[in-house]
Amino acid sequence: MIRIKNVSLFYDTVQGTVKAVEDVSFELYDGEIVGVAGESGCGKSTLMKGIYGNIERPMYLAHGSIELEVEDEQDGRREVIPNSEFHRYWWKHLSYIPQASMSVMNPVVRIKDQFLDSYSLQEVRNYGKKVLIDAMAAYLQELELPADVLNAYPHQLSGGMRQRVIVALATFVQPKFVIADEPTTALDVVVQRGILTMLRSLQKKAGNTFVMVSHDMGVHYQITDRMVIMYAGKVVEIARTDVIFARPLHPYTEMLIRSLPRLGDNAERAGITGRPPSLLNPPRGCRFADRCYLADARCSQVQPELLELEPGHFVACLKREPGSAMITLEEMGVA
Amino acid sequence: MSDKFLEIQAVTKIYRTGGLLASTKLTAVDQVTLALDKGKAQILSIVGESGSGKTTLARMVLRLILPTSGEIVVDGIRASGTLTRAQVKEFRRKVQPIFQNPFESFSARKTVDTYLFETARNVWGAKNKQEAHAAVDQALVNVGLSAERVIGRYPNQFSGGELQRVSVARAIIPHPELLVADEPVSMIDASLRMNVVNLFKKLRDEFNINILYITHDLSTAYYVSDLIAIMYRGNIVEYGPATTVLTQPAHPYTELLLDSVAKIGEKWSELVRMPDMETKEYGYVGCKFAGRCPYVRDICRQVKPPLVKTEDGREVLCFKLTDYQVP
Numbered sequence: 028m029i030r031i032k033n034v035s036l037f038y039d040t041v042q043g044t045v046k047a048v049e050d051v052s053f054e055l056y057d058g059e060i061v062g063v064a065g066e067s068g069c070g071k072s073t074l075m076k077g078i079y080g081n082i083e084r085p086m087y088l089a090h091g092s093i094e095l096e097v098e099d100e101q102d103g104r105r106e107v108i109p110n111s112e113f114h115r116y117w118w119k120h121l122s123y124i125p126q127a128s129m130s131v132m133n134p135v136v137r138i139k140d141q142f143l144d145s146y147s148l149q150e151v152r153n154y155g156k157k158v159l160i161d162a163m164a165a166y167l168q169e170l171e172l173p174a175d176v177l178n179a180y181p182h183q184l185s186g187g188m189r190q191r192v193i194v195a196l197a198t199f200v201q202p203k204f205v206i207a208d209e210p211t212t213a214l215d216v217v218v219q220r221g222i223l224t225m226l227r228s229l230q231k232k233a234g235n236t237f238v239m240v241s242h243d244m245g246v247h248y249q250i251t252d253r254m255v256i257m258y259a260g261k262v263v264e265i266a267r268t269d270v271i272f273a274r275p276l277h278p279y280t281e282m283l284i285r286s287l288p289r290l291g292d293n294a295e296r297a298g299i300t301g302r303p304p305s306l307l308n309p310p311r312g313c314r315f316a317d318r319c320y321l322a323d324a325r326c327s328q329v330q331p332e333l334l335e336l337e338p339g340h341f342v343a344c345l346k347r348e349p350g351s352a353m354i355t356l357e358e359m360g361v362a
Numbered sequence: 363m364s365d366k367f368l369e370i371q372a373v374t375k376i377y378r379t380g381g382l383l384a385s386t387k388l389t390a391v392d393q394v395t396l397a398l399d400k401g402k403a404q405i406l407s408i409v410g411e412s413g414s415g416k417t418t419l420a421r422m423v424l425r426l427i428l429p430t431s432g433e434i435v436v437d438g439i440r441a442s443g444t445l446t447r448a449q450v451k452e453f454r455r456k457v458q459p460i461f462q463n464p465f466e467s468f469s470a471r472k473t474v475d476t477y478l479f480e481t482a483r484n485v486w487g488a489k490n491k492q493e494a495h496a497a498v499d500q501a502l503v504n505v506g507l508s509a510e511r512v513i514g515r516y517p518n519q520f521s522g523g524e525l526q527r528v529s530v531a532r533a534i535i536p537h538p539e540l541l542v543a544d545e546p547v548s549m550i551d552a553s554l555r556m557n558v559v560n561l562f563k564k565l566r567d568e569f570n571i572n573i574l575y576i577t578h579d580l581s582t583a584y585y586v587s588d589l590i591a592i593m594y595r596g597n598i599v600e601y602g603p604a605t606t607v608l609t610q611p612a613h614p615y616t617e618l619l620l621d622s623v624a625k626i627g628e629k630w631s632e633l634v635r636m637p638d639m640e641t642k643e644y645g646y647v648g649c650k651f652a653g654r655c656p657y658v659r660d661i662c663r664q665v666k667p668p669l670v671k672t673e674d675g676r677e678v679l680c681f682k683l684t685d686y687q688v689p
Contacts, residue, residue, distance in 0.1 A: 186412065216411070216619055216622040219622070219624065223630075242551055244626060245623065245624030248625070249624045249625075249629060249630055272627075283552070288582055288585035289626065290584050290608055291584075295560075296560075296585070297556060298556030298557035298560070299553045300557070302524070303521075
């Protein structure tokens with residue numbers, strides 16, 4: 028389990044402090060696929076870096092804590108590891124699938140050597156190079172990838188193939204947590220479907236936890252169990268994926284789902300107008316207020332808190348707080 | 363004069379890769395024929411995955427590269443041939459591009475209006491500052507922006523959606539008749555995409571501008587286009603009215619594409635067959651989709667499939683429609 032408690036992640040820049048993620052709390056349970064959605068600049072990638080424990084200047088953890096709870100393999104004792112120690116658990120407990128697979132691999136080193144790099148010299152000596160590479164080849168075959176990709180250089184593979192190799196590398200030792208940041212964004216629909224179904228079946232088999240960032244709500248619908256919706260550095264809604272799509276409570280989530288065209292549906296759709304606020308100097312009240320169809324004067328003054336309105340369904344919206352009248356886009360005739 | 367506004371006639375583009383001795387041929391676009399009628403403007407989408415040749419086709423229509431064989435004629439001007447300077451100028455005015463990543467199409471060190479004024483002076487032919495200003499103002503209003511919001515600002519002061527609208531504004535300054543938009547929304551957030559896509563509809567309806575919309579996103583293609591062409595490894599495998607093609611696909615590849623869209627409200631079933639190495643498929647003698655097609659028969663691997671015209675106005679490149687017979 029990963030516990031994220033009141034986390035704020037800031038960047039120091041010449042213009043001032045960019046508050047990329049502010050006061051975010053939630054938990055990642057064992058054995059689920061969690062989707063993180065939001066538009067670019069909402070802090071989702073920053074949060075992923077934080078969860079992965081890759082916090083480097085100019086980014087820093089301003090408040091809060093991120094803890095990894097793992098079970099000791101020998102005695103089954105549960106151990107709590109602070110964020111600053113995460114790097115010791117990379118690959119084995121915690122691995123990361125980055126977005127731009129084009130640029131994460133060294134272009135002049137063969138795939139198999141890059142794979143061996145994830146082991147320490149000591150481990151390579153203990154297991155033997157050949158044993159490790161054979162195991163990897165077998166694993167690739169299991170994922171229906173040709174084993175000879177191990178001998179290829181990254182540029183010899185197509186984008187989709189490369190991304191599948193990255194997924195294979197990241198999941199080879201069956202880490203407890205896999206963080207995937209937009210794993211299929213630059214890929215075609217058929218390849219995207221292949222990779223996502225592969226991720227899902229890997230997760231089912233190993234029973235580990237996947238955290239997946241994507242701005243494509245369709246992708247979330249297809250493979251995630253639970254969703255975290257972010258807007259301008261804040262978490263605005265958390266719920267089970269089916270609940271998010273059936274009954275979104277935050278107006279931003281609602282607009283995010285409704286703004287997309289669907290095949291076979293000719294209804295006119297409007298995008299969300301306006302743009303998210305600057306994170307250098309975020310507004311005092313709700314950050315979505317000036318783009319929201321429900322907002323009133325109070326919204327731009329008071330910061331909404333993330334409240335659990337139904338079991339497991341958290342929403343940060345003043346208009347959804349107990350006692351306020353619930354109106355949806357549909358009832359207003361907007362959609 | 364023909365009654366076609368845009369005619370793409372049996373266009374082929376062959377790239378050679380490798381060295382002098384061991385060069386291999388790659389047919390990026392293979393005998394493609396498409397046309398747009400004169401009169402009411404239309405949006406024609408070209409949909410395909412990466413490596414399908416859609417961008418090569420777009421670049422040929424823009425006259426950025428010349429085809430190996432075949433003809434492209436835009437409103438009487440042969441884009442595929444040698445042109446005089448006056449014709450090139452006229453062609454550049456008529457046909458305008460919109461590229462994928464707006465942050466790359468504008469220099470980060472110049473204010474975006476530099477590009478707008480340059481287009482107004484050099485392409486549209488504004489004679490003085492007042493005329494240029496008027497043309498820029500009008501274009502910005504037409505895309506839903508305003509001069510004071512845009513002029514004097516740098517690209518990083520815009521969101522992706524806004525900046526892409528600025529590049530649309532730039533493209534419409536010379537009153538073009540054809541816009542070639544290559545993946546114009548794929549770098550833009552899903553929530554802001556619709557603003558750009560709706561703008562295309564408006565340009566078609568209000569200014570009678572034809573649009574060649576190149577994309578891999580089926581849902582926006584369905585939403586915006588009148589006609590759609592599905593490309594696979596250099597061939598157009600299915601072409602016809604967008605609604606028909608995307609609701610009742612006739613080609614197995616169109617079917618696969620539609621099945622693979624991450625839809626909301628309908629979950630995927632099992633694993634799909636992933637593509638072979640791309641370059642291998644280009645070299646297939648028969649149907650290039652044969653390696654992945656669920657309906658494949660021997661003939662598909664040996665003979666190039668026929669182009670079948672169906673009753674509902676489609677053209678489909680598949681043996682399935684002729685009962686696996688060579689017509």
